[in-house]
Amino acid sequence: MAVGRVSFTKAERERLAEVLWLLNWVSVVTGAILFSLGVFLKVELLRWQEVMSEVTVVMLLPHTLMATGISACCINYLGAKICLDCTDTNRFLRWKLVLMPYVVCSFCFTACVLMGALLCLGLHSQLEASLLIGLKDAMWYYKDTDVPARCSVKRTVDALQLQFQCCGNHGYTDWFTVQWINRRYLNMTDSYVQDRLRSNVDGRYLMDAVPFSCCSALSAGPCVQQHLSNLQSRPHPDTARGRLEYLSSGALSGLSGGLRGEVSLWRKGCRQALMEHYTDTMQSIGLTTLIIWLFELLVLTGVRYLQTAMENVLRLGDPASQADGWLLENSFAHTARTNFNIIKSLGKCYQGDEEDPNINVPTNTNEEELPSSLTAV
Template identity: 65%
Template sequence: MAVGKVTFTKTEREKLAEVLWLLNWISVVTGAILFSLGLYLKVEIQKWQEVMLEQSILYVPHMLIVTGLAACGINFMGGKICLDCADTYKFLRWKLVLMPYVICTFFFTSCVLAGALMCYTVRSQLEESLFLGLRSAMRFYKDTDTPGRCYLKRTVDLLQIEFQCCGNTGYRDWFQVQWISNRYLDMTSSSVVDRLRSNVDGRYLMDGVPFSCCSTLSPRPCIQSQLSNTSAHFNYDQQSQSLNLWRKGCRQALLDHYTGIMQSIGLTVLLIWMFELLVLTGVRYLQTAMENVIRLGDPDSESDGWILENSLVETARSNFDIIKNLGKCYQVDDDPNINVPSAAVEQEVPSRQVQKSESS
């Protein structure tokens, strides 16, 4: 029994073809939107790629870019095909092409859905990449004279200023790394030497943060050193300490930034997928309805269209049988008739021998 069976008149088939022609052209625009969204997401990710451990997350924008380009090409061709299918005689030119076109559209539509789901499932991977990348960037913050790392200080400072954040998970993360280069330390000072010797790794650790952690909402000049010593600064307890430094960690700030972008993109892509699914369904109805018209031989007659000619179970079983039979076609080594002469050949050999003996 056919799934989604609908009967179309000649006028309805022509109207369906015209509507699908218009929808395919709209799909070209949605393909350009997919391409633009993927390009925008790629630029946003690469903007802060220095504080990410790996760039495997780029497969999401790459997926959207490729899918958008495919949408433009497939739907551009689909508009021409659907317009010609309104005429029975023009349909014959596209009859062999229409089924591969439907299959390509189905896979393309599946890719659109996959792209939408990726935007919602990449959060955990992005969070781990930011956590490890920021930890590495903070560790090399002081290496301003080291090739390949000299840009990290500028990147981290810009990140903390733009997103109003401090550290990886908070400002106390700076207490665990040496963020001041040794070239700016007074090695003749006993306090500096003692602090270096007191650390197992020989690092100069302090309860201070870079200037980029300072909050612009602070009512007093920023306090960025001796943060654990409340008696080191006059009237420090009476001031709201939360206004002195940015309290949010940069990992969470970046994660919220990218999550908001991906959720918006994911919703847009999901709407595009629903639209493409509508176009695919219409093209499938048009294809089956026109093929049935050809079988009937009367261009003006009514014809049935469907999504699947048989039920889902029957379609899956028939496809499985086809695949199984294709596999059996190559299993010729166990054929017992191989290298065994047929009866016709056996009869032919003695007859030739008789003819030769008579001629001699």
């Protein structure tokens, strides 16, 4: 029994073909939108690729959207031409052999659109892991301004912290564990610098300070970037005790280590800031792609009805007659079993003990036996 059987008159078939012609042109526009979304997402990812690790996996999403968008423009442009010719039976004949492969290609394309929507919602963990490792490496290479392959890392990290109002990987204290000042800017004859270098097993110059890009532009006072370790043991300035200690500590005069330093730095980590940015972007793109997938599924369903109805008209031999259209000629189980048997037969091979129909085929000949006298030597 056919699945989704619907009867169409000649006028209904023509109206369906005209509507599908219009919807296919709308699908060309949605394909261009998909391509634009892929380009936008790729630009956003490439913009901060220096603070990411394993960019190849993340880049799968924009490339999928771009390829799907181009395919949508091509497939739906061809679909518009086919649907326009389906309004006439004679013009439909030249597309009869092309229509079924077109429906199969449209089905695969629609599946790719769905895959793009699911990727937008499923790459969250991969993106977070990429940012976690990438930001850690970028902070490590922040000081390497004289290394050709890493000279732009400092500029990228500073731009990231200023634009997204963040500091460090998880917070500003992450800068305490890396040497972010290049050695050529250190006074190696200073005893204080020498003591700090000797106090670290790796010979790194560590200090409780942060780069200038961590300073908050919303702070009313000066930005305190150094001697920040003791800030964690002080009360928060929003509390009564914190305000009292802040006023009595002389921090208003800009002394280093004053409590003002805690509120003059961005508190949010850059990994969280970037994740919020990319999550909002991918969710918007994923929702748009999902809507486009539903629209393409509607167009595919209409094209399938039009194809089967026009083929049944040719079988009946009367262009003005009423004909049935369907999604599947048989039930889902029967269709799946038939396709499985076809695939199974393609991989079937004959074994040595099985009978090969191409071997030992008997032939009937009317040839007369030669006389024995002719065969004698």
